[in-house]
Amino acid sequence: MLKTIQKIFFLGAFGLLISATVSGSHSYRFRVYLKDKGNTGYSIDRPEEFLSKEALERRAQRKVAVTSSDIPISESYIDSLSSTGAEPVAQSKWMSTVVMNSPDSLVVDKLKALSFVDSVKWVWKGEADYPKNLEPDTSKFYPSDLPVANYYGQADSQISMLNGVKLHQAGFRGQGMHIAVIDAGFQNVNRISVFDSLRLLGTKNIVSPGQSVYESDDHGTKVLSCMAANSPGVMVGTAPDASYWLIKSEDNRSEFPVEEDYWVAAVEFADSVGVDVITSSLGYFMFDTEDSVYSQCSLDGKTALISKAASMAADKGILLFSSAGNEGASSWGKITFPGDADEIVTVGAVTDDKKKSTFSSIGFTADYRVKPDVVALGSGCSVVDASGNITYANGTSFATPILAGLSVCLWQAVPELTPKEMIDTLQRAGHISSHPDAELGYGLPDLYKAYKSQCKHVSER
Template sequence: MRKEFLFLVIIIFFSLDSFAQFTKYVVSFTDKAGTPFSISDPSKFLSEKAIERRAKQHIAIDETDLPIVSAYIDSIRSVENVTVLDGSKWLNQICIATADSLAILKINSFSFVAKTSPVKRLVRSNVAERNQSPEWAQKNKFSKETKGILSPASPPVSGNYYSYGNSYAQVHIHNGEYLHNNGFRGKGMLIAIIDAGFYHYRSLPAFDSVNLNNKIIDTYDFVDNEASVDEDNYHGMMCFSIIAGNIPGELVGSCPDANFLLYRSEDVASESPVEEQYWIAAAERADSAGADIISTSLGYNTFDNPVFDYTYKDMNGHTSMIAKAATLAAKKGMIVLAAAGNEGDDSWHYITTPGDADSIITVGAVDTLGIPAPFSSYGPSSDGRVKPTAASVGSGTAISSTSGTIQAGSGTSFATPNLAGLVTCLWQAFPDFTNMQIIDAVKKSSSIYNAPDNRIGYGLPDFKKAFDDLTNQEIIRNIAPVLQNNFIKIFPNPFKNNFTIAVNPPLTSVATFSLYDAAGKLYFAKKVSVQSGVIQVIHFNQMQLLQKGIYILKYNDGKNKKSLKLMAQ
């Protein structure tokens, strides 16, 4: 009996000693039983903007949207020496701070607690204080992101809305200026940037326009639990400049007219899983604020305490907390873009989390010539999905420095916001499409869509191609009811410089479209492969050489014939 008692004492002693090594924990709950809220009445717990986004995309409200049961939180808060920091309704968990081992044993005894997981180790006295200066770069996770060769500033290009300067190459590689020139620059869209801090964004010249026009809707520091993010690390500021910067002739961002949420979740002085919980809290705040896009240039694989380290096998989209949350953010209707990581040329080699999440865009890095950057992390995810999803300029990217000058930066951190801005502009152009339909169009527009690899995924997106693809889809959506009674339709009619034909072919064949004038003179004949039951859109451009008057378009698939009258103005 004495031996058994001594053994129990030893077990408790080592358990308490183990708990004493940590100061922050995630407490996961078993359920949301007894909640006073109902998914049938979401206005009681979701913001109007969050509800609108779900309704617009026909996304069902589910239990993950319900708040954490307040009685559970109150019970945890009542435990002596415990401070509740924040929580996640999506994952049904809260983050707490305590150095009291007995408190953790008490919490684990509650029937509604599924588990407690340490996420931050005890800070030893020999750990240096965090250096808050902008030069803090040598001893943090971003030290690998180096300065590169800045592309020469491009002279103003005739017809371009913006004078991009040094940022022209990173926009042009995606045909991004096509969106800007057609009026899609982010107006009315809301982008959340979750990062490590936004050093002096209030005073740096790259952000004059967003500050003057009150484009920053919300800021919050989840590390220090305060509203201000201006005094922290510069990494988020540099990423922000790639999207929102506007210094004509020097730096113009990929989406300068959007509105922004700036959230800090990363503590560069240390690396621990508690930062994943901070990120989750930021993503849920972005959801509530009505964000369309989340751009995050953070990634996790190893930590200060090796007990928390991930393996490549864990990069499967459903092991890390942050990957689970990123996937849920996508399920709530947002588009999430995450950096692939800068581990391509080191022993880790592969993507980091949350880049392994499902239904998001994971971004690798290339230079301004489209050559993959050596440091850009490799895919696939450990469960075999294509990763990265796509690539953008992350080697020699034009960014704002802490002094306000324009410099070059290298890292997938900088590829991510560049692509995020252009994706936002594309979605602005097609607001009736869902997040996944926009992502699908971006993938299909990419340079190696038919043969994706583990370096740049589907390749470099071409936003003119994506725009054209979505335009065709939009036409098909609108014309489909008309084609139920008439398998071919011309619009606009009358036309000036171009017209479009929508056809729902009755037969799979090679059809001929022939254009004649009123006197029967043939102007052209175009052969197109058509498939029965599949609506196709065919564009006839540069018709301005036609004389004004009446024309006849004839359709012939070998069995079915149709003649339509149209007028050139």
């Protein structure tokens, strides 16, 4: 399976799929929609009681107001949900949802009976226990590639295509900017030499709290390398001096709608630690059962839980980059969720001759907005794999961080821009900005041109 990570969703009537009781070590998870968040005692007039210093600083910098959506769900509600015998595993204060886990499917009736519960949906069935961490290995991985004369090494073409070298030479390499990478796992990032200078802010495993993000999947490793690799002559990424949070939201064991809930929790965590930018190369659209809730008609930015949360992140002053998806040659064809969200940057993929990569998903949205917004190299991208070696990979998964990293550098250069203004700037810098289409959006942006344009605007103010 190619990872943008393409997910297939099913939110159908769980009564048709779940047996009355559970045997063995299986568990079920239910998304509980709340009527409200309860009486928490918090007030938006005292945001320091429920928002971190970092989150408040970003809101102040971006002139974003604290609203009732920022207030957490009442602990009394969580306690009442837990009194049914189910265990809370994820929650969203923005969406007013809680995911509850139980080995007994009949707990759903108890959940639905609570006065503050609006509705309940089945979102997961699987093994009750997560695999334990392996013993940490401290051995190092060094690339087999010998350094070349070019400073950027194997990544030169994907940076040059966006005119990012000049932006770096102007002194903007992401210093002081905080990026959250939401992905499936970051295998061996802590052991690979090209990440020795990684400015790591922290890690978070949403799927299995307390477990390492450095095991089992290297999709996030490859994604991160497009931005954070810093080995001159071998590979240098698009934002080597930025600081990073590495967040795992993908459950590698299965493909269920609960992935949405994990992703939303990851985004809210990123907000809580005050990041400037989120880049996510995870895409979702349907589940391979007879029933499906999401269809192309749902690509309106307002239907899918994950898309609504993406737009909410934008409302909080976060610039969010999402891969368009790798469904261009499939029967689905279209962008995947949350790429349909408004006021985020949805990134498609092109070849080295600026033609759409065959696999790159297309727009428009169901309500006729231009998507993808922009594109970057997605065919034959240089990435670092779990062994620490440079390899080549295809996917909007990699076009997205390549562009996100240079956009971070641009935002470092003109920090007064709002996320919406950043999106407008990227769109205007696209090579087909005067005639955007459903395949390339506004096209391949020239990041240095965008920088010079913004400098001119600033000087004229």
